[in-house]
Amino acid sequence: MLNIRQAEADDADAIWSIIEPIIRTGEVYTLPREMSRHEALAYWFAPAHRAFVAEDDSGIVGTYYLRANQAGGGSHVANCGYATVAWATGRGVARAMCEHSLEHARSRGFRAMQFNFVIRTNDRAVRLWQRCGFAIVGTLPKAFLHPQAGYVDAYVMFREL
Amino acid sequence: MLNIRQAEADDADAIWSIIEPIIRTGEVYTLPREMSRHEALAYWFAPAHRAFVAEDDSGIVGTYYLRANQAGGGSHVANCGYATVAWATGRGVARAMCEHSLEHARSRGFRAMQFNFVIRTNDRAVRLWQRCGFAIVGTLPKAFLHPQAGYVDAYVMFREL
Numbered sequence: 540m541l542n543i544r545q546a547e548a549d550d551a552d553a554i555w556s557i558i559e560p561i562i563r564t565g566e567v568y569t570l571p572r573e574m575s576r577h578e579a580l581a582y583w584f585a586p587a588h589r590a591f592v593a594e595d596d597s598g599i600v601g602t603y604y605l606r607a608n609q610a611g612g613g614s615h616v617a618n619c620g621y622a623t624v625a626w627a628t629g630r631g632v633a634r635a636m637c638e639h640s641l642e643h644a645r646s647r648g649f650r651a652m653q654f655n656f657v658i659r660t661n662d663r664a665v666r667l668w669q670r671c672g673f674a675i676v677g678t679l680p681k682a683f684l685h686p687q688a689g690y691v692d693a694y695v696m697f698r699e700l
Numbered sequence: 701m702l703n704i705r706q707a708e709a710d711d712a713d714a715i716w717s718i719i720e721p722i723i724r725t726g727e728v729y730t731l732p733r734e735m736s737r738h739e740a741l742a743y744w745f746a747p748a749h750r751a752f753v754a755e756d757d758s759g760i761v762g763t764y765y766l767r768a769n770q771a772g773g774g775s776h777v778a779n780c781g782y783a784t785v786a787w788a789t790g791r792g793v794a795r796a797m798c799e800h801s802l803e804h805a806r807s808r809g810f811r812a813m814q815f816n817f818v819i820r821t822n823d824r825a826v827r828l829w830q831r832c833g834f835a836i837v838g839t840l841p842k843a844f845l846h847p848q849a850g851y852v853d854a855y856v857m858f859r860e861l
Contacts, residue, residue: 565772565773569770569772569773569774569775571771571772572772609843610731610732611726611729611730611731611732611733612726612730612844612845612846613730613817613843613844613845613854614730616840616843650842650851651841651843653843655816656770676839676840676841677837677839677840677856678837678838679777679814679837679856680837680860681811681812681860682777682814682858684773684775684776685773686773690811695838695856697843699841699842
């Protein structure tokens, strides 16, 4: 049984253990691969972010943050970043976090959610976000330098709430 | 004769006098309309930004900043924000700044430039960026709350360098 709750300072070790390998691969996030633990956690827990964790009997298996994607006239559109621990992929953690984030965003009055940079080679994510109701509304040509695949497209994905 | 050069701390008054009215209208930037001078200049001169000014015989008539749009595998794509003083619109200042920024981005090794949020009602800007070689690669539905027009679309615009 997966429980999703707001992250606390005590969750920092678990969050770092999930996001560090993803950052190090350089295949998914537009974050520097060499980012330090301190920098990464400062980003995940940025003042404008709200961070969550997903836990089951084995402990914390996923984390995400939610923020306004833009300020001013763009502040009704939310944005999220998600991460699942490698050994728990395929168990619905990301989908559960996405659904939780959509509900949380709705409850805070956001009217839409946007993902700014979904890398085309990340098929699992693209398909999952589509199943969660997101559409590809833009394609950024060769906007991501993938460590293995070279320059690849990235998608902008969007859905109303 | 327009000269474009890197901005210095002494240019802060001129830059603020250009961007303040644009921020206050809330019609163009996704910045809070109530943003203070201090916050706005901290944004314009952010460590990751490089700021420029355009000046002619009358003084500083425009300003822009350039930055990497993303970190990590997205850091080869530049992003800019431009502002022209109201009384100088229609004199080619924005176009000259855009061309300068494209050249500067090329010289720093950027391979493309992306504008994340060009508001559909800002026809002048959309047409100008198209004349400067940018294509609309994405449409963000009703992603901007315009003070007069209500919820309007925003474009993602992109060009290779």
